[in-house]
Amino acid sequence: MVAGADRGRVRAGRRRQRAAPDGRGGRRLRPGRAQRHPGRSRRTPRPADRARDRRRARRPRPPRRARRACGPPTSRHRPTGPGAAMTTTTHPQPETQIECEGLVRIYKRKGVEVVALQGLDLHVRRGELVAIVGASGSGKSTLLNILSGLDSPSAGRALVAGHDLLGMGRSERRHYRLRTCGFVWQRATDNLVPYLDVAQNVDLPQRLAGSHRGERATRTALLLDLLGIADQAGERPADLTGSQAQRLAIAVALANEPQVLFCDEPTGDLDSAESHEVYTALQQVNEAHGTTVVVVTHDPAVAGEVRRTVAIRDGRTASETLRRRSGEGGADHHVLSEEFAVLDRVGRLQLPRDFVTALGMRHRVRVELAEDHIQIWPEEPPS
Numbered sequence: 001m002v003a004g005a006d007r008g009r010v011r012a013g014r015r016r017q018r019a020a021p022d023g024r025g026g027r028r029l030r031p032g033r034a035q036r037h038p039g040r041s042r043r044t045p046r047p048a049d050r051a052r053d054r055r056r057a058r059r060p061r062p063p064r065r066a067r068r069a070c071g072p073p074t075s076r077h078r079p080t081g082p083g084a085a086m087t088t089t090t091h092p093q094p095e096t097q098i099e100c101e102g103l104v105r106i107y108k109r110k111g112v113e114v115v116a117l118q119g120l121d122l123h124v125r126r127g128e129l130v131a132i133v134g135a136s137g138s139g140k141s142t143l144l145n146i147l148s149g150l151d152s153p154s155a156g157r158a159l160v161a162g163h164d165l166l167g168m169g170r171s172e173r174r175h176y177r178l179r180t181c182g183f184v185w186q187r188a189t190d191n192l193v194p195y196l197d198v199a200q201n202v203d204l205p206q207r208l209a210g211s212h213r214g215e216r217a218t219r220t221a222l223l224l225d226l227l228g229i230a231d232q233a234g235e236r237p238a239d240l241t242g243s244q245a246q247r248l249a250i251a252v253a254l255a256n257e258p259q260v261l262f263c264d265e266p267t268g269d270l271d272s273a274e275s276h277e278v279y280t281a282l283q284q285v286n287e288a289h290g291t292t293v294v295v296v297t298h299d300p301a302v303a304g305e306v307r308r309t310v311a312i313r314d315g316r317t318a319s320e321t322l323r324r325r326s327g328e329g330g331a332d333h334h335v336l337s338e339e340f341a342v343l344d345r346v347g348r349l350q351l352p353r354d355f356v357t358a359l360g361m362r363h364r365v366r367v368e369l370a371e372d373h374i375q376i377w378p379e380e381p382p383s
């Protein structure tokens with residue numbers, strides 16, 4: 001009788017015998033990799049491996065100390081403790097966090113092409129809170145879906161927090177959606193699991209990302225506190241008001257400390273008082289943690305809530321409105337608002353539609369350079 005481990009050795013010995021060079025009656029063993037592919041041993045990378053290594057080498061890597069501080073994808077190496085759980089990443093970030101140039105998205109429906117984005121340019125700095133507005137069908141949701149990794153552009157350039165959205169593979173996309181960006185849908189219920197309570201909803205994405213229990217509990221408590229829903233921690237989403245549910249959706253989206261938060265019509269289902277509460281929550285998130293926030297909306301009230309509004313028209317950025325406070329604050333301050341047309345890299349700009357209509361401008365205009373501005377007239381002077 002042959003005991004367990006010895007039985008294995010005996011079998012291996014028999015196999016060796018069968019494969020012996022005299023080979024009589026013996027089964028031939030499959031040649032090893034080195035024999036099957038002479039000149040291509042494991043140490044010689046295949047073309048696909050070489051391409052992958054080149055891609056990895058091109059990816060910017062922060063210095064070792066910063067990598068340790070912000071932590072790799074697994075939570076095992078992430079800093080823990082109350083302060084660490086809420087700190088934003090210490091990656092050396094480029095100043096521009098969202099960069100779109102000549103972005104194009106073409107949908108094909110029943111053989112018909114719909115150009116939803118036609119060469120859109122957009123730059124958002126790290127830590128900005130920006131609203132994107134535009135008429136229905138102008139391409140706002142298409143843009144947001146691309147920026148959040150839910151959809152891919154047809155052409156152009158789109159970079160978010162160092163990720164190239166056109167060249168992203170499946171696993172990078174998954175990591176990007178889990179850790180780099182958070183998303184808030186119009187209906188809060190789309191972000192929430194109805195049978196989990198408030199705290200469990202915030203805990204869930206952290207579990208999926210593999211965070212430790214203690215770290216998750218700390219982060220959940222801090223987020224609920226920041227968003228003013230700590231008292232509702234044990235309640236179900238159905239028991240919350242509209243504003244509380246949407247603030248919970250924001251907490252869920254922020255659970256894994258994303259660098260960018262995208263919100264699609266976050267106040268679409270709310271009245272004006274509740275909308276104000278949600279915008280206040282977004283401002284707090286933006287100011288307290290430096291999270292870049294991009295809100296797509298039809299809500300005219302957004303103008304009073306953010307400093308920068310980008311208007312999209314026909315799949316392109318058409319104009320921007322910047323607001324700043326003047327005076328020392330308090331009761332005396334007032335808000336200055338200036339509207340700018342957006343100039344793209346090749347010098348194209350969209351004139352405001354009402355200006356063009358007011359002067360009857362059509363196919364051509366006369367353009368003249370003055371000392372410090374450019375003048376534009378209709379082709380034919382008004383009679």
Ligand SMILES: Nc1ncnc2c1ncn2[C@@H]1O[C@H](COP(=O)(O)OP(=O)(O)OP(=O)(O)O)[C@@H](O)[C@H]1O
Nearest residue numbers: 107109114116134135136137138139140141142143
């Ligand atoms: N999946 C799709 N297939 C075909 N066409 C689409 C698709 N998604 C969007 N479109 C088209 O692309 C254009 C832009 O749509 P998009 O939803 O981005 O606009 P929007 O500004 O978000 O509009 P709304 O404010 O009404 O949501 C529209 O003409 C729309 O019909």
